[in-house]
Amino acid sequence: MPAPRPPKWPLEPASAELRRLIDACAEFVVEQIEILPTLPSCDVEGAEPVAAAFVEPPPEDGHAIAAILERLRPAVAKSFNTAGPGYLAFIPGGGIPAAALADFVACAINRFVGVVAAAPALARIEAQVIAWLASLMGYPKESGGILTTGGSLSNLTALVAARADRLPEDFLSGTIYLSEETHLSMIKAARIAGFPDRGVRAVPVDRRCRMRPDVLEAMIREDRSKGLRPFLVVANAGTTNTGAIDPLPEIRDIARRHALWAHADAAYGGFFRLVPEGAARLGGIEAYDSITLDPHKGLFLPYGTGCLLVRDPETLRRAHAGRAGYLQDVGLGGGAPNFTDLSPELSRDFRGLRLWLPIQLHGLRAFRMQIQEKLDLARDAHTGLRNEPLLEMLDEPQLSIVAFAARPDDRGPELLRRVNARGRVFLSSTTLGGRYVLRLCVLSFRTHADRVRDAVVAVKEEVRRLPRG
Numbered sequence: 001m002p003a004p005r006p007p008k009w010p011l012e013p014a015s016a017e018l019r020r021l022i023d024a025c026a027e028f029v030v031e032q033i034e035i036l037p038t039l040p041s042c043d044v045e046g047a048e049p050v051a052a053a054f055v056e057p058p059p060e061d062g063h064a065i066a067a068i069l070e071r072l073r074p075a076v077a078k079s080f081n082t083a084g085p086g087y088l089a090f091i092p093g094g095g096i097p098a099a100a101l102a103d104f105v106a107c108a109i110n111r112f113v114g115v116v117a118a119a120p121a122l123a124r125i126e127a128q129v130i131a132w133l134a135s136l137m138g139y140p141k142e143s144g145g146i147l148t149t150g151g152s153l154s155n156l157t158a159l160v161a162a163r164a165d166r167l168p169e170d171f172l173s174g175t176i177y178l179s180e181e182t183h184l185s186m187i188k189a190a191r192i193a194g195f196p197d198r199g200v201r202a203v204p205v206d207r208r209c210r211m212r213p214d215v216l217e218a219m220i221r222e223d224r225s226k227g228l229r230p231f232l233v234v235a236n237a238g239t240t241n242t243g244a245i246d247p248l249p250e251i252r253d254i255a256r257r258h259a260l261w262a263h264a265d266a267a268y269g270g271f272f273r274l275v276p277e278g279a280a281r282l283g284g285i286e287a288y289d290s291i292t293l294d295p296h297k298g299l300f301l302p303y304g305t306g307c308l309l310v311r312d313p314e315t316l317r318r319a320h321a322g323r324a325g326y327l328q329d330v331g332l333g334g335g336a337p338n339f340t341d342l343s344p345e346l347s348r349d350f351r352g353l354r355l356w357l358p359i360q361l362h363g364l365r366a367f368r369m370q371i372q373e374k375l376d377l378a379r380d381a382h383t384g385l386r387n388e389p390l391l392e393m394l395d396e397p398q399l400s401i402v403a404f405a406a407r408p409d410d411r412g413p414e415l416l417r418r419v420n421a422r423g424r425v426f427l428s429s430t431t432l433g434g435r436y437v438l439r440l441c442v443l444s445f446r447t448h449a450d451r452v453r454d455a456v457v458a459v460k461e462e463v464r465r466l467p468r469g
């Protein structure tokens, strides 16, 4: 029998072929998810040759889907297992499958949501998701925002909105206040937005890594007396290092007294507000001018899902909107804003579906339950570790991060290496006040009590086995 002729237009597979391709990918995905708990929590040894195998010219003729997925298998495996239950390093998220389904649908339908006129109901879905997030943060109805690719872009967008709102066009004397514990993305944002490094002030923190409001106020006064223009203060609603929450109401009051824009970086911590315990700790966030949220952290979504909320959406519009002849047919937006007027982006993915579909499918209750579980698990880990005399706990967890040091500190790197080498959990480290500190961050929706117990056992066993000297 002669081989079947290749289709004339292979970029548009016939329905039966499309189904076959989808089935093959679905099979691959289900298998990848099924094996997650059995995989080492980090497996990058020998990754180089796997990576090198992808250095090649593009094929002129296509390959079979099975062969393509087969090539991906080792590439996925040789990685930090960021999707797995043992991933307790940096800031986990997990990546709920429902969001992958949403992305699949969004890419396949490929509608344009950057302007309302192009897909009014889909733009409304995205605006509605933003309104849901705003209401979860205690923001009023008139507030708004934009979905971004992550916290870094949200922080940059907030800074640009604050600059446009509070400073003249010649803004180089503008001064930004953040804490010594603020995420690097904010400092990068200041640079990208054109501020000299001297315009960024790091306010010292207290014993629990929280910004000191008394020092903040003194710094603002001093800078103002020197003719500088203080215009923005960034408060942490959960620092990356330890989950510390800055005194949100006090910082907001100082901002108000000195006419500064108050931004809350809640990229890690914001979604803890979905449970009463978290809401109590994040009290006051609702009064901030803007809030960075990362659904790819606290809502367990896949990487690439961030959000910036603003109390007054006009501030975003003033910082970003403009006119162009080639957009004259699409109007100014209606029920939902033209998202392109609120951010640097024009064409982009339909991010709203990534949030909307999972929330529709599971309901908020499922998220709240898991968020509470993360707080409980962090407490369990802290309780499990605190009686170990060879460890020093840095603080009670303010959210879901447990930070601790080996005694003496210099045994920390070897402790981390040994714990991670066991393969069940993967922790990371940081430097705090010049000290080497290990951190255990519980945030994946796949992490449950059994894995946190394994982490506690691994740390205790390994710290006792370290050579004393």
Ligand SMILES: Cc1ncc(COP(=O)(O)O)c(C=O)c1O
Residues within 6 Å of the ligand: 091, 149, 150, 151, 152, 153, 155, 183, 185, 238, 239, 240, 265, 266, 267, 268, 294, 306
């Ligand atoms: C507090 C905080 N802000 C900002 C960011 C940057 O977010 P992204 O990695 O989504 O760009 C992070 C990331 O961990 C963070 O923890």
